[in-house]
Amino acid sequence: MKSRFVLAALTAFVVGIALAQTPTPPIPPVPQPNAAAPASDALPVPPPPEITGTAWLLMDATSGNILAGENVDMQVEPASITKVMTSYVIAAEMAGGKVAKTDQVMMSENAWRTGGAATDGSYSGFEVNQTAPLLEMEKGMVVQSGNDAAIALAEHVAGSVDAFAALMNQYAARIGMQNSHFVNPTGLPGEGHVSTARDLALLARALIHNYPEAYSYNSIKEYTVGSITQPNRNVLLWRDDSVDGIKTGHTSAAGYCLMASAQRGDQRLISVVMGSTSEKQRADDSQALLNWGFRFYETHKLFDAGTQIAEQKVWKGQADQVQLGLSQPLLVTVPRGRYEQLQPMMDVPTALVAPIEQGQAIGTVKVMLDGEVLAQRPLVAISAIEEAGFFKRLWHELLMWWHSD
Incomplete structure (x- = not known):
């Protein structure tokens, strides 16, 4: 139940960021008498041009x-x-x-x-x-x-x-x-x-x-070898x-x-x-x-490299949370006018145990449109989490056993 709540919260967080980055649409032109309605970016993408070639x-x-x-x-x-x-x-x-x-x-x-x-x-x-x-x-x-x-x-x-x-x-x-x-x-x-x-x-x-x-x-555009420029x-x-x-x-x-x-x-x-x-x-x-x-x-660029986009519970660590981000910027290409319809999803393990190295892959983030995956990247730890002392590890071991039921 807890993992579902975390996943839902993270998804809402990503959607919030995506919506916040959506550019303000321009003010549409005032319709003119007998003028055709302006084209809408929300319309389906027309077929590509006809190409001559095999x-x-x-x-x-x-x-x-x-x-x-x-x-x-x-x-x-x-x-x-x-x-x-x-x-x-x-x-x-x-x-x-x-x-x-x-x-x-x-x-x-x-x-x-x-x-x-x-x-x-x-x-x-x-x-x-x-x-x-x-x-x-x-x-x-x-x-x-x-x-x-x-x-x-x-x-x-x-x-x-x-x-x-x-x-x-x-x-x-x-x-x-x-x-x-x-x-x-x-x-x-x-x-x-x-x-x-x-x-x-x-x-x-x-x-x-x-x-x-x-x-x-x-x-x-051009290069010269000896007296020959091409x-x-x-x-x-x-x-x-x-x-x-x-x-x-x-x-x-x-x-x-x-x-x-x-x-x-x-x-x-x-x-x-x-x-x-x-x-x-x-x-x-x-x-x-x-x-x-x-x-x-x-x-559109959804996230920069090294920017925190999620946080997850860590057991047996000196810190109780690990910050998750991406090792490379995440950009997606979509039909114009459909940016707000992107569906980001995260898949993160429910039980993370220290030690965790900086840059270690923790889970994945996906960006979907119409049920298809447009982009998928590994979520990585932005900073390392060192292993806790003996007594905290022992206590967390008991808690993990308790929550496993």
Whole structure:
């Protein structure tokens, strides 16, 4: 009975905070004669725009929820969007101390011949049998989509393209890319080199969250290697100031592809369009998806990291209560006008026994809408609770036995 009371109180507490944070709605315009009634944010979300392509989706970067999509798990050739996976591997290996920005990367003859200016693909222009700092080589790959730079980086990080591809697949599995397989770092056609719109969005989300500096290179509009200056092929960087990435791709088999991301306020969306018919079409469709998502969905921060949102009884501790909060901010993305309909719930053990470490997971908090879980995070102890002395522990042992009935 007591646990139900505690849970109800905590739920009411969360709802109170959520309602307190709800922005005051604007004053509606005065209706004009013969004018159409103003649109209401409480109306159902309209269908997304029509997209030209074999597969596409729009994902909320905060929660990972897919807001709209078609053929999201169809395996397709990722073309040069593959280089986002290459960037992820480099960033992860750098974080692990395996490579550094200042490493001198050799533009090998193999990289130059298979990905350089003599090929039909995009290239960066680093001189053959010459070295350049890893950071410069990576920007040549990201901004210019240089196949030569991607191959040179793969050889530097793993010793060979095949070994680097094995790393790509290992990191893809960690990210949760269940339907992807990579055979090279460039995205040039290769047997079994496939991914999906869902997997690529998961990759973008992981790069944004885990390695923001590496992600930031995607917002660079042009890059110069030697005497060659090339623009970023993502034209949305010029169209929309909120767009800061990510990557284009094209082969005759893959069609025109674009993975984009934009942030407006606290809200970040990721779009993936695969197999489009032209550079213009992939950009137009990606822009339409992003605009639709920002117009009809909104992101709210419910709780900051480290802020107390609940308190729970502790047995056998120097303190009798433990403060519970979150280790990371909790944000949710919902259809506009439905923020007040969120249903927060908490699941906390009824019997907590000291000692409790700071940051220890105690329970979970869920945020639901229409019976579906929008977000779920572990509740953690904001501060440690040390074990009490002998006599208090003994007394609490008796009380716990008594209350167990």
